[in-house]
Amino acid sequence: MENIYAAMLLHKAGKAIDEASVTKVLEAAGVTVDGIQIKALVASLSEVNIDEAIKAAPTLAAAAPVAAPAAGESKPVAAAEDKKKAAEDEKAKEEAALEGLGALFG
Structure with a gap:
């Protein structure tokens, strides 16, 4: 790397x-x-035209932070699901970025 x-x-x-x-x-x-x-x-x-490869590569956007529940609300199950979904989204973005890097090598 x-x-x-x-x-x-x-x-x-x-x-x-x-x-x-x-x-x-x-x-x-x-x-x-x-x-x-x-x-x-x-x-x-x-x-490889590096400028073109960079333009064609998907960009990594920062994952949106999960909002904290309002005071008095208790949703541990929903929070766990949100974290799992955020982790899956992040993994998908990383995989897409790695595919873009693959274009650099042929």
Whole structure:
């Protein structure tokens, strides 16, 4: 994941995404560098228009907080159901985001 973050940082800065640049970013962040992973990432991104991939990726919206019940109201069952639904919604959003990241690799 750190490799992708390094590539995204380089892209945002308008720098070339090559093995040397990604390695420098990771080393500056104190991350262990795996040359094979970096080589694979650079090769995968060479044919991808990152700006288009970002535009096509679904956005992650913050989950709406569950409102606390009014004073005197007691609905532990409803609150538990709301939390479960919120967790399911969050998981669905994460899965959609991961599918969007898959587009980066082909």
